[in-house]
Amino acid sequence: VADMCDFAFLNRLSPSGQPWWRHVESTPPAEDGDGRPVGAWGECMNSAVIFEFVHPDGCDEPGYEDDGACGQVIAYCSQLGYDDWVGILERGEEAARAELEEAEFDGEGLFFLSHRAPNGLRWRDYCGRLPPLHDQQGLVNGAWGDCITAAVIFEHQNPDWSRLPQYEEDGPAGQVIMFCERCGHEGSLDALGRTEELTHEALNDGRRVPVFNRIYQPIVGLQEAQVVGGPPPEPSGRKKAVLVGCNYPGTKAQLRGCINDANTWKSILERLYGFESRDMLMLLDEDGDPRTHPTLDHMRQALRWLVADARPGDMLFFSFSGHGSQQRSRDPGEEDGLDEVLCPTDYASSGCLVDDELFDLLVTPLPSGCKLTIILDCCHSGSAVDLPFVWDDGWRMTPGACLTAGDVQMFSGCEDSQCSMDASRMGRPAGAMTSALSEALEEDPNPGYPELLDRLRDILIDRNFEQRPQLSSSQQFDPRGKQFSLCEGAIANGHAQLGRTAVRRHEERPTAFFFLW
Numbered sequence: 001v002a003d004m005c006d007f008a009f010l011n012r013l014s015p016s017g018q019p020w021w022r023h024v025e026s027t028p029p030a031e032d033g034d035g036r037p038v039g040a041w042g043e044c045m046n047s048a049v050i051f052e053f054v055h056p057d058g059c060d061e062p063g064y065e066d067d068g069a070c071g072q073v074i075a076y077c078s079q080l081g082y083d084d085w086v087g088i089l090e091r092g093e094e095a096a097r098a099e100l101e102e103a104e105f106d107g108e109g110l111f112f113l114s115h116r117a118p119n120g121l122r123w124r125d126y127c128g129r130l131p132p133l134h135d136q137q138g139l140v141n142g143a144w145g146d147c148i149t150a151a152v153i154f155e156h157q158n159p160d161w162s163r164l165p166q167y168e169e170d171g172p173a174g175q176v177i178m179f180c181e182r183c184g185h186e187g188s189l190d191a192l193g194r195t196e197e198l199t200h201e202a203l204n205d206g207r208r209v210p211v212f213n214r215i216y217q218p219i220v221g222l223q224e225a226q227v228v229g230g231p232p233p234e235p236s237g238r239k240k241a242v243l244v245g246c247n248y249p250g251t252k253a254q255l256r257g258c259i260n261d262a263n264t265w266k267s268i269l270e271r272l273y274g275f276e277s278r279d280m281l282m283l284l285d286e287d288g289d290p291r292t293h294p295t296l297d298h299m300r301q302a303l304r305w306l307v308a309d310a311r312p313g314d315m316l317f318f319s320f321s322g323h324g325s326q327q328r329s330r331d332p333g334e335e336d337g338l339d340e341v342l343c344p345t346d347y348a349s350s351g352c353l354v355d356d357e358l359f360d361l362l363v364t365p366l367p368s369g370c371k372l373t374i375i376l377d378c379c380h381s382g383s384a385v386d387l388p389f390v391w392d393d394g395w396r397m398t399p400g401a402c403l404t405a406g407d408v409q410m411f412s413g414c415e416d417s418q419c420s421m422d423a424s425r426m427g428r429p430a431g432a433m434t435s436a437l438s439e440a441l442e443e444d445p446n447p448g449y450p451e452l453l454d455r456l457r458d459i460l461i462d463r464n465f466e467q468r469p470q471l472s473s474s475q476q477f478d479p480r481g482k483q484f485s486l487c488e489g490a491i492a493n494g495h496a497q498l499g500r501t502a503v504r505r506h507e508e509r510p511t512a513f514f515f516l517w
Contacts, residue, residue, distance in 0.1 A: 006079075007072035008063025009048055012157050013203075015150035016118065016297060017212055020044050021076060025291035026298035027281060029077065029085040029092075030308035037092040039304040041077070043116065045089050047157070048073045049096040054160040080291070084278070100164070111166030112151055112175045119216075119360045120304050123147045124179070129219050132180065132188035139195045139210060140188060142217035144180060148192055149212040151176045152199040218356040218402075222499040225368075225405055230492045233369035236313030239487070241269055241280040242302045244294045246322030246345050249286055253323055253343070259284045261321035261377055261434040268438055269317060272445040273486045281305065285345035294322075296350040299342075303361040310406070312369030315487050318362060321431050324378030327352060340384045342376075355386050359402060363387070363474060366406025368493035373486050374410040377431035385410055387472040391453075395476045402500035405493040408474040411437060411456075432465050446488075449479030 004011050010021035029041035037045055048069035067075065070093045077086055113124035126143050133142035140148065151172035154161070161167050170178060173196050180192055195211060202209045245262030247255045262282055269275035281302050283294035292298075306316055323343040341352035363385065366372060376384055387410055388401030411433070436459040440452060447455070449471075456469050471479070475491045483489065 007076050009069040009072045010076050013153050015153055027301050027305040028082040029088040030305045031088045032309050035091050036095055037088045038308050040301045045073055045092045046096050053100050054163045109169045110175050110179055112172035113179055130217055132185050134191055140192045141211045142215045145211035148176050148196050149199050149209050156203045216354050216357040220500055222497045225495055225498050227368040227493055228496055232490050232492055233312040238314045239275045239279055240306055241317040242306045244283045244320045246285055246294050257431055258321035259286050261431045264438050265319045294344050295346045296344040299344050307365045310366050310370045314370045316372040319375040321377040324384055355384055359386050363404050363408050368405040369490050370406045371490040372408045376412045377433040387474050389473045389476055391471040400502045403495040403498050404474050407491040410472045412470045436460050446483050446485050449482055449484050452484050
């Protein structure tokens, strides 16, 4: 895989520590309700506008002779085949440029905290609700560690940042430290300053930064719901899907049927439920195009694309076929805790997608009346998304559950203590869950929930599989009187308060540790 692209600006570092071209390559631009780009492309365009703003006379570095940073972002988007979305970037450039030209010092000196964290939240909203985590090296990790790292990267990529009025009093890293003090974390300031210092040294030496993306720190706390109850919304007609298949070719973890599973779901969504190909992202690790490989960063960006500007009546779909596992929590405050994880194709080098982060990327952003269906065909997947309600002839609420506004239903390949097995579909390798559920939906795309669950279990029993598929949900409803549909029947939020009061940890299952490193 190439380490450089043809556009000088795209070779600069993004806040993730990767070059921009790699950070944005896997998804087309997405927009918010105001028509502005969000996610990786939105961050990239904002950074390009800042780069041009602090180089008003043009950049004397090689690679900018023919086009500026913003033009290069748009050209790269077009080069990737995302021409239909170029207008989003053009509107984003115009809006970001206008904001910078009209900007004044805001009096608070916290402009950098308005940038977004990898989970899509603004740093101010994310870090402001969490205590700093100190690791064994005396550095700050978790949310605050990621924030100070992103600030230092920003400073390195924009060495003339002091030209911006938002930073006339203090630089990005200084603003993070100031905000930490204002949040009452004076005891963490020395460690945060040390983390900043070592991050500067690592970037100067071309080494890996010390703490970024090592620990995901979920927000704990409750807030009042904006919408409670009411009639279900009418379908908006907007449909989006992310389909992930990880076969892990050439590794000890290699599987055979996971890419077939992703292709099966693509066919079903198109033929039975009216999804269009342009509204589906497929991440497959046997494709010759590395920008569509299901790496950890690509999976994060795809999920942010999926939920961007989600509205009541939207219908979303996410499937993952690959390895599920457990890993010991890296949170120093949870030394004995375990995280459920999904294993991306680069798990050995980048790590896994932990359940708390998956939940905050995929479930937390959804508004009341937006429907998301999740299919996980992997081992130990029963609580891999940690939805609060599990169906077992009645809803059982899981301990430490997080309540959210959207309508999310998940069919997992097995219960937490079970492994999801390989099967075949039409003579090709496939996951047992995907094979059974796709067969049931081919027979009847809109069955009653009892009929669907019974049919799933009958198919698996007939094929001599012991695994038991599991239904979990973000909202309680009566499955006995409801039809299953991917495109209709969204449920309005029924929770007066949203959020979590504790972080859930899981019991150890020895069979889940095959992929721990």
